[in-house]
Amino acid sequence: MTRIDTSLPVQAGKERAPHAVVIGAGLGGLSAAMRLGAKGYRVTVLDRLDRTGGRGSSMMQNGHRFDLGPTIVTVPQVLRELWADCGRDFDADVDLRPVDPFYEIRWPDGSTFTACPDTDKMRAEVARLSPGDVAGYDKFLKDSEARYWFGFENLGRRSMHRFGDLIKVLPRFAMLRADRSVYAHAAKRFKDERLRMAFSFHPLFIGGDPFNVTSMYILVSHLEKQFGVHYAMGGVQAIADAMARVIEDQGGHVRLHTDVDEILLKDGAARGVRLSGGEILRADVVVSNADAGHTYDTLLRNHRKRRWSQRKLNRARWSMGLFVWYFGTRGTRGKWGDVGHHTILNSARYRGLVEDIFIKGKLADDMSLYVHRPSVVDSTVAPEGDDTFYVLSPVPHLGHDNPVDWATMAEPYRQKVQAVLEEQLLPGLGDHLSASEVFTPDTFRDRYLSPHGAGFSIEPRILQSAYFRPHNVSEEAKGLYLVGAGTHPGAGLPGVISSAEVLAQLVPDPVRA
Known part of the structure; x- marks a missing residue:
């Protein structure tokens, strides 16, 4: 027997307000809930996990707090504007601190490149590796800024669900050579192969192949230079928790350990959701922060799709998978003094490794690693005197022919990762390990319901x-909206926050009964 939930606490004055259900308490879903609450909706957020934040949540083990997903904040004004639109002050709720340097890149030949906010220092870094590439760096920055204003501030902060919107911007796309890849654009500006890598790898942070993703994404270099790279004390989890507090102060409700089984339609419109236990929640508006593939293939499985059919989803190209090793070390706070907040360790291969990951679906013997050491700035992530790390290796998703059997490969691969770290970055690591947890594409598939275990x-x-x-307003059902990494404008913290900004432009103001 189905049961309709009638027990949700409602803020005075919102008893008769239209009800909005948000599926998923990731950063996109929480942002959407805040914006709908500010509009006057009565909002209920549902999430199957035990913490808010989705892929930006955290876990504890032996006194170590592991940030499971994003580790940095770029374009912090999107968060400040979100808070301001809700009548709140972001900086009063979250302690956001600039990171300088942003990260250090290391190559097998011993050369390094340190990215920082100071343009003159960046020019000096370029000159140290390749004096003839400084002029190309200056041109690359101008290229990046032009794509930022068009790609992020223009396209990224408004809906792109009408074909006419695409037609209008095609000339600008052509002028900016959006058909060229990020790597191809970097190769036009830099002769040194290391610099080509240093200024083209950023799409990997949002699940893109630098050799095939549109050069519009070089805008990230402008983001870093103009707005800096920041770390939230308490991790991104602290941002998610602050979002939940705003939602509750607005009269909304966040329900964890709650799994949505299906989006319910009536007369072609979304009218609520059914939970896995059979409970039905009625709604005037439904917003899905679940992966777009899961939304259309599973949550709308009983309805014929006009655009996002299973066939179309099967033809889509998905982002790579992620192997993430979270680990703690005992008594190492003063050890490895040359290892900062963010370090990138490169394989001897760049193009070949990326091709193995994205095109061939092959788990290579070599690897490139992103290492996060938040304990250098945030003492709350580890017991006193200890360190907390996570190391990420891009790997193939599960949708390729002959996918990796992670049930048998996870530990051997972790050991390979540890060997690389001990050789190149953290000598003696194995003697200090005090906590360990591994996420593979299997984890992303099962924990986040991500198709093919894709990371982004x-x-x-x-x-x-x-x-x-996938559009922010669904063409499959009236009253159904999508936010998050799989929708416009895309993955990455600024993208998912902006998807909720677009949503707020599309959802009509509530009409009270």
């Missing part, structure tokens, strides 16, 4: 971006 949903290639990406 649909890959942001040019024909899977803007109009071609």
Whole structure:
């Protein structure tokens, strides 16, 4: 027997307000809930996990707090504007601190490149590796800024669900050579192969192949230079928790350990959700922060799709998978003094390794690693005197032919990762380990319901971006909206926060009964 929930606490004055249900308490879903609450909706957020934040949540083990997903904040004004639109002050709720340097890149030949906010220092870094590339760096910065204003501030902060919107911007796309890949654009500006890597790898942070993703994504270099890279004390989890507090102060409700089984339609419109236990929640508006593939293939499985059919989803290109090793070390706070907040360790291969991951679906013997050491700035992540790390290795998703059997490969691969770390970055690591947890693409599939265990949903290639990406307003049902990494404008913290900004432009103001 189904049961309709009538027990949700409602803020005085919102008893008769239209009800909005948000599926998923990731950063996109929480942002959407805040914006709908500010509009006057009575909002209920549902999430199957035990913490808010989705892929940006955290876990504890032996006194170590592991940030499971994003580790940095870029474009912090999107968060400040979100808070301001809700009548709140972001900086009063979250302690956000600039990171300088942003990260250090290391190559097998011993050379390094340190990215920082100071343009003159960046020029000096470029000159140290390749004096002839300084002029190219200056041109690259101008290229990046132009794409920021068009790609982020223009396209990224408004809906792109109408074909006419695409037609209007095609000339600008052509002028900016959006058909060229990020790597190809970097190769036009830099002769040194190391610098080509240093200024083209950023799409990997949002699940894209630098050799195939549109060059619009070089805008990240402008983001870093203009707005800096920041760390939230308490991790991104602290941002998610602050969002939940705003929602509750607005009269909304966040329900954890709550799994949504299906979006319910009536007369072609979303009218609520059914939970896995059979409970039905009625709604005037439904917002899905679940992966777009899961939304259309599973949550709308009993309804014929006009655009996002199973066949179309099967033809989509998905972002790579992620192997993430979270580990703690005992008595190492003063050890490894040359290892900062963020370090990138490169394989001797760049193009070949990326091709193995994205095209061949092959788990290579070599690897490139992203290492996060938050304990250098945040003492709350580990017991006193100890360190907390996570190391991320891009790997193939599970949708390739002959996918990796992670049930048998997870520990051997972790050991390979540890060996690389001990050789190149953290000598003696094995003697200090005090906590360990591994996430593989299997984890992303099962924990986050991510199709193929992809780390960042649909890959942001040019024909899977803007109009071609799942829209924020669904064409499959009235009253159904989508936010998060798999929708427009895309993955990454600024992208998912902006998806809720677009949503607020599309959802009508509530009409009270």
